[in-house]
Amino acid sequence: MREIPSGSGQGPSGRLLALLTAGPGASGWKTGLVTVAGVAVALALSSLLIAVTGGSPLDSVRALFQGSVADSTAWTSTLLYAAPLLLVAVGACVSARSGVFNIGQEGQVLVGALFAAWVGLRLAVTGPALLVVVLTVAALAGGAWAGLSSLMYRLRGVNIVVSTLLMTFVAQQLVAFAVNTPWLLQETRIGDAVVAPQSNPLPPGALLGSIGEYPDLQVNGGLLIAVTGAAIIATAITRTRWGFRLTMLGLNPVAARHAGVRADALGGAALAVSGAFAGLAGAVLLTSPVGVHRLQPGMAMNIGWDGLLVALVARNRPGPAVAVALLFGALRSGGGFLAATGVPSVVVDVVKALLVLAFVAPPAVIAVLRRRGSGVRTARDGHGAVPVAERTAL
């Protein structure tokens, strides 16, 4: 009978995500142990799979290693992938912490890239100022795209998990339309040449350069942006009033409302921030050497989905997300190298997925183990308040 006003659009799916993303457990070493075991199992299964499909497991592991961290070229590629992954993950941390589950990053990345390309190609600004404008517009576009879901929730009560997901497909169509439409962003026809569904390359002023000079190794500006973003969000979440209210809203919307938090406004803002980070990731994909500096329909390369996974593995903490993003970057660049050695790309995907599982599963495994062994506090507490997964405070 009592209606508890919920602050944010989430349903069972939101709760599932909450379980998966439940904060760090009390026993870090246990998680570590299970993770190591999980990686071992994943590697064993992968080896088996590669052997069955006619490859050599040992060579494959070597390729994975060589392609990701063996030399500075490999590191360059790893870092290039890590930057957009981290940006998406940091945004995901913000929304998930507020209890609003944005899973539409893939689309927000595309929309960010779309607007970044449009501004970069059409705006008559020269020099580094253009890059600043491109990045800003991409962030605004991504934020606005996510904000649409928030609007739909507030106006019509559309579930945010569902709407952010479905908006991804709309974004994909938008980008496809833009790069197939001459008066929008399709590349200029030169003579009788066939035009591909892609935009013109961005002018040099709109591109992200490398920071510093190292032999062979390139550290792209995108990584700097991502790490700075992670640091800012980490501080904002733990040290500011805004972060405090955000955490409160995520952990108990009713109490947050009672304590004077405007749930709709704050949750909407968190969603927009997460969209803005995804949009920024789109701009980084467009302007850093990870791609070809052109808007292409497939340019998001699942960075949005993988970034969400990064946040999941880092359990919504921006600090650990930096390390996890590096790991995922390494998996991507190593996976690409592996595919180049002749292992079918489908198998490479499976190997990557197994490794991701090995890193995502441990907290859930621990939670299950703990729940089985629980009853300690339940029994003594007498109210049946069941502590399942613990979360950190402040």
Place this chain on the structure above:
Amino acid sequence: MREDEQAGEPSPVPVPALRLRGVSKSYGPVAACDAVDLDVYRGEIHGLLGENGAGKSTLMKILLGLVRRDAGTVLRDDEPVDIGSPRQAAALGIGMVHQHFSLIDPLTVWENVVLGDTGRIDRSAARDQVLEISRRYGLPVDPLARVAGLSAGERQRVELIKCLRGDPSVLILDEPTSVLTRAESAELFGVLRRAVRSESRAVILISHKLDEITAATDRVTVLRGGKVVFRSATARTGPRELARWMVGREVSLGAEAAVGLLPGTYGSAAGEAGPGRAAMAETGPEAGGSATGEAGPAKATMTEIRTEEIGTDEAARGVQDPPPPVLRLRGLTLTVDGVPVLSGLDLDVAPGEIVGLYGVEGNGQSSLGDLLSGLFAPDSGTVEISGRPVDLKRPGALHAAGLGIVPEDRHGSGLVPDMSVAANLVMKSLDAVSGRVFLDRKRTHALARRLVAEFGIVTPSTDTPVRDLSGGNRQRVVLARELSARPAVLVVAQPSRGLDVGAIEDMHRRLRDVASEGMAVLLISTELEEVMTLASRIAVISSGRITGVLSGGEVTAERLGTLVGGATA
């Protein structure tokens, strides 16, 4: 039936239905159950009394196969048994009605009852079965009704039907009356009495309410700190002795009242229960030998005692002209899901007084609490604090206007259990511990430590998540936070619900203290004793409006009863 022979004979059969010998269970260094011996016979209601954390719940979880015992034996009809899972427990005829309802709101009654069955579901057979059980035990409920629309008492009935359908020979009830009204409780005990007498079942009644243990049980076992400290036939003991054993010390009058130590409360339940019960009620020392099948005389005595108390305590205040109210509720009307829950509620609370809002559960007091927590805005009506109307649509407006509240549902709306004690203590007054943007951790923890010390919150540190605290300490966290904002009016909803005697006593003392310092206190409670011991005026709520306000001298059982029943006095 075999049981019929035993029905008339209250003396237990020699072989206990359930016998526990030396049952122990430890969690790390803490012994939740320490060599517990317990005999439960067919045809008896066995009371299991103890404070929170005494080990009652652990013991029952062992019996239900939810927790494995470390040592000891469990004998079922003298056969040693191993209970490894709830399924096995059910097969052994052990069934339980849990303290917190485990019903699924959107489903209908019969669907909830057959939930967990395997195989084909026969809808009409299930409905007939529900009706049959409900008729046999006098548990009126519509099998087609949706659980979401049922009152607490009706839900309890559904739980009971669900449990009885499994035909358990040992029935365990964990704090069954915690959300029931007096009448519903009496009815429940009547049902249990029938099940025990005529069908020779055994019932274990877990409670910390002394009056219901003395009124409804045949024998009683008291647990403290995981050990059995006392056992007796209920007739040969009394609430005072039981309270002593339960707490291990004498308790003050206020706390006694809150756990229902005052006599006569369940006189009517005893009256209905059958010939064996009346005799028992007479032997209760506090009943003064006057209790008969009727509740009337006992109630009257009780009320006289209380009226005197209130008279002496509060006379001085009553004589003066009341100061202007700090909290003014005018014409509050609220409809939730098409059901009117508040209809034109008016109430004033003046500084320095405790106004008790008393009524039977489900008459709008929960919604009033939610409204004063800022969770609902009323359809119409105003809330004025210190003479200024409050815009209830603005989050945090009530707090800013000087209203502190300890809500009924403390884990739900009062606290964020996953955040630290410090965070929960400062969450409503961030201005005090932060600049425009950044939080000041030093100031946060300094403030938290000060409040922890001042309010006697027992916690390992201020960084401990609130979910790790006991119920009493959680409540102290809420109270500390609310009082630290120096409110003009404090609203406390159901403060003793789910707490043990010590915590209740502490809470009551603090409420009296803040009132004597000049704060206006609104106490929303369904425990008559609590209202009677604390409040200087009693406002009675019925069907979402105030049916009458009585001050100390005017309170009689009859008047209260009339008001609670909905008639305006």
